[in-house]
Amino acid sequence: MLPVAATPRALPAPTTARAFSCACGRPVFFRNSECLACHRPLGYAALRGQLLALEAAPSRSGRGSWREAGVPVRRAPRYARCANLDSAAACNWLLDSAEVLAGFTLCRCCRLTRTVPDLAQPGAGLWWCRIEQAKRRLVSSLIGLKLPVVSKAEDAEQGLAFDLLLSAPDGPPVVTGHADGVITLDVSEADDARREARRHELGEPYRTLLGHLRHETGHYYWQCLVEPSAWLQPWRELFGDEREDYAQALQRHYADGAPADWGQRFVSAYASAHPWEDWAETWAHYLHLVDTLDTARSFGLDGERVELSYERFDAELVADEGFLQLINSWMELTGVLNELSRSMGVADFYPFVLSAPAVRKLHLVHRIVAAARA
Known part of the structure; x- marks a missing residue:
């Protein structure tokens, strides 16, 4: 039978x-x-x-x-x-x-853009288009997660704004970053050749426009959801004390690089620079996996249906069945997607390995997002 x-x-x-x-x-x-x-x-x-x-x-x-x-x-x-x-x-x-x-x-996404690049500069129109495409992807996910998304024009104190800037030919370079709800992005990151050169120069396995935007919104949502809330103490227990001198920490990171054992504690090498960067990198990672799994499930795909066996994260690490299903589906799906990328002769789709401490940090992001939704 x-x-x-x-x-x-x-x-x-x-x-x-x-x-x-x-x-x-x-x-x-x-x-x-x-x-x-x-x-x-x-x-x-x-x-x-x-x-x-x-x-x-x-x-x-x-x-x-x-x-x-x-x-x-x-x-x-x-x-x-x-x-x-x-x-x-x-x-x-x-x-x-x-x-x-x-x-x-x-629309509510375009209203977030406070400054548009100088479209008279060569390539600026195409680069602006690429950035806005990535931003629409980001903002749709944030809205889907029921996170607060409002422009500074509508809420000067708590709102979000994007300044998309392009360096003048003889001017100082634009520095991508976040300050009090304003995300500044160097528009030349939308030039594929320049971004790839910077990726190699900085030794990053992954560097995309969408990744930049997700990372910088992590700093914004830390100020909105963590700093003024009861989450701050559990956040410090996992990520460290953000009161460490930020400028000195970055200077040390760029001078000495990440510690040799960063992969055992962080989602990326850059996450080891400072607790704020650890949070922003982990936040971006969480948005990566949620949106990718959303896309896969929208088209009938799911990590738990692929023919690939991983050692699964279990309740001894995180006692949260819903989160464990999410993270295990992600690991199994990305394993297959990496193999598909190798079949095409391109870089791995997901060039990372998640350690147990990194998964605990992702779980805290998951809990904070869930609380914000509630």
């Missing part, structure tokens, strides 16, 4: 969906502003986490003149398309009726 195959468990629902269909039934993707099959306009409704097929819905004001295709007219919310749709940023996000009534013309 043949053995009966076990019924596969249902995939966990993604926090932020990544698989979408047009009204015509064809697949469409997060970046799309038009269906390539039927040429229907598309727009991303951030609070719904959905890429919508659109049809015209004329209004007296001329704004909010789109609605979701195929939905009864009386029930269909009105939307406006972001004013950056036809700019170099090529934004495909929507504004809902409340944003339109408030007088906004930019």
Whole structure:
């Protein structure tokens, strides 16, 4: 008698969906502003986490003149398309009726950009587009995780802003970083050749625009979610005392490099520089794994269904079944994705090994995010 195959468990629902269909039934993707099959306009409704097929819905004001295709007219919310749709940023996000009534013309993601690079400089338009694409990916995840995402124009004290700066030919270099809710990004990081050269120069196995943005938001959310809260003491127990002189710590890191045993305690070499950098690198790692697993699950893939056996993290390390499922799925999925990358002759998809202390730090990020959602 043949053995009966076990019924596969249902995939966990993604926090932020990544698989979408047009009204015509064809697949469409997060970046799309038009269906390539039927040429229907598309727009991303951030609070719904959905890429919508659109049809015209004329209004007296001329704004909010789109609605979701195929939905009864009386029930269909009105939307406006972001004013950056036809700019170099090529934004495909929507504004809902409340944003339109408030007088906004930019979507909630584009409103976060306080300073746009000088588009008269060569390559600036293309680089701005690449940065905004990465930022839309980031912000959609933050909204999906129900983290606070509001621009400084709307909340001067607690809001977030991005200054996208490009060095003048004879001027000082732009330094990427965060200060009190303002993230400054060197726009030339969007030049693939320059970014790859810097990656080799600094000995980093992974350096991307999305990685930069996720890292810098880690500093922002530390100020929002950790510093003023009861999380600060458990945070210090895992990450260390952030009151250590930051400038001296970075100077020491760049002069001496990471300690030889960094891989046994940190998610990356740079994380060993200072507790703030350890947090920001761990935060970025958490966003990497959540969004990648969301994408995989959106398309019917899951780490626990691949034919690959890893020594799984268990309750002796972290007594949190939901988190253990997340981290074990991640390790199994990335193992297969690394092999697929090697089959194409490109760098590993995930060039990291997670130690037990790093997993404990990821678990604290997970708990802090869950508390913020609640």
